[in-house]
Amino acid sequence: MAGYVYIVTNHKPGTLYVSVTSNLERRIWEHREGINNGFAAKYGRSQLVWYEEHDAIGTAIQREKSLKRWYRKWKIELIEGFNPDWRDLYPELWQKAARKLGGRTKALYSR
Numbered sequence: 001m002a003g004y005v006y007i008v009t010n011h012k013p014g015t016l017y018v019s020v021t022s023n024l025e026r027r028i029w030e031h032r033e034g035i036n037n038g039f040a041a042k043y044g045r046s047q048l049v050w051y052e053e054h055d056a057i058g059t060a061i062q063r064e065k066s067l068k069r070w071y072r073k074w075k076i077e078l079i080e081g082f083n084p085d086w087r088d089l090y091p092e093l094w095q096k097a098a099r100k101l102g103g104r105t106k107a108l109y110s111r
Contacts, residue, residue: 003060
């Protein structure tokens with residue numbers, strides 16, 4: 001099973017939230033909708049600014065643990081190397097996923 005490591009924030013250079021998931025589209029949607037009452041919801045972190053795909057969830061978990069030990073400056077450099085303008089990547093991610101599913105976006109929540 002594939003895994004994703006991702007960083008969400010509310011704005012540049014706001015508080016960064018690093019996490020891991022097996023379904024990035026659904027997880028970011030949950031952040032945006034405030035479905036889970038965790039750290040990201042408490043501090044309004046719903047803007048996807050960086051993500052990385054891994055072939056196995058175990059590898060993604062290892063990467064997440066590593067990133068959580070990084071200095072903030074290193075995380076900002078990682079984001080800016082991937083997304084210099086700190087754009088919210090969720091709309092692009094959603095469109096890409098919908099194309100893969102032939103427009104059947106409801107299937108994104110069931111994976």
